[in-house]
Amino acid sequence: MTKNSPYKLSKNVLKGKTILITGAGDGIGRSAAISYASQGATVILLGKTKAKLEKVYDEIEQHGYPAPSISLMDLLLADANDYQELIDNLIKEFNKLDGLLLNAAILGDRSPIEQYDVQKWVETIHINLTSQFILVKTLLPALKKSDNASVVFTSSGVGKTGKAFWGAYSVSKFGVEGLCQILAEEFDNDSTIRFNCINPGAVRTKMRKSAYPLENPEDLPAPEEVMEKYLWLMSEASKNISGKSFDCQQ
Numbered sequence: 001m002t003k004n005s006p007y008k009l010s011k012n013v014l015k016g017k018t019i020l021i022t023g024a025g026d027g028i029g030r031s032a033a034i035s036y037a038s039q040g041a042t043v044i045l046l047g048k049t050k051a052k053l054e055k056v057y058d059e060i061e062q063h064g065y066p067a068p069s070i071s072l073m074d075l076l077l078a079d080a081n082d083y084q085e086l087i088d089n090l091i092k093e094f095n096k097l098d099g100l101l102l103n104a105a106i107l108g109d110r111s112p113i114e115q116y117d118v119q120k121w122v123e124t125i126h127i128n129l130t131s132q133f134i135l136v137k138t139l140l141p142a143l144k145k146s147d148n149a150s151v152v153f154t155s156s157g158v159g160k161t162g163k164a165f166w167g168a169y170s171v172s173k174f175g176v177e178g179l180c181q182i183l184a185e186e187f188d189n190d191s192t193i194r195f196n197c198i199n200p201g202a203v204r205t206k207m208r209k210s211a212y213p214l215e216n217p218e219d220l221p222a223p224e225e226v227m228e229k230y231l232w233l234m235s236e237a238s239k240n241i242s243g244k245s246f247d248c249q250q
Helices: 027-038 050-062 080-094 118-143 167-186 206-211 228-234
Strands: 018-022 042-047 069-072 099-102 149-154 193-199 245-247
Touching: 018 027, 027 042, 027 050, 027 099, 027 228, 042 050, 042 080, 050 069, 069 080, 080 118, 099 118, 099 228, 118 149, 118 167, 149 167, 149 228, 167 193, 193 228
Parallel strands: 018 042, 018 099, 042 069, 099 149, 149 193, 193 245
Antiparallel strands: none
8 A cells, every 4th residue: 555545444444345347367467366365365266267366375375365256257158157156156155245356357359340350349348348247147146145246347548538540449438337327326225235336557468468569568667566456435434325337547
């Protein structure tokens, strides 16, 4: 936390919480998982690559943080049975879910709409938006069992202002912002669950490198350097905040 930050938190602010992170194998997801675990949370690492998730698992255990859990799921290929298995296993092992960080996404094509590959468009919208809807819908029974649950969607600057050549990625992030706002209104009378968006901004990740191959990654903050608001949104300190969208680097 930065000095005098309005988001400054005390130690172990997530103690006793169970938080699921999608796309937990690297980048923002990995850093969020480690940050949450460092604050006492039991994290569920969801992703499609077992080796990456196991590496994050080992990092968390080596630090002596609460033992995490791994949930393998390919969001592009997952069907109704996979989602049902996810909620069944979660309820059986943890009974409830206190936090959900919807971080997994793909860049898709960086090309004009006129030339955009239709299949790539469908895949990008599915992973970045449709799977987010299915995950929230599936996991709501577990979130409702929490006294104070937080759902955090990952947004983007191009999810607020459309830009040429960002195609399905931009559209999916506009959709994420809308989905978050809809859920916040639908649960407006339920003080035990909140929904917010967070835009990490330009961060040193593989996706950023793919989008801006000529950019010097050393000029950008590492994922662990933008965790302040990620922690705040999962903590009790933000319990009265819902339907908002935050930028990490502002």
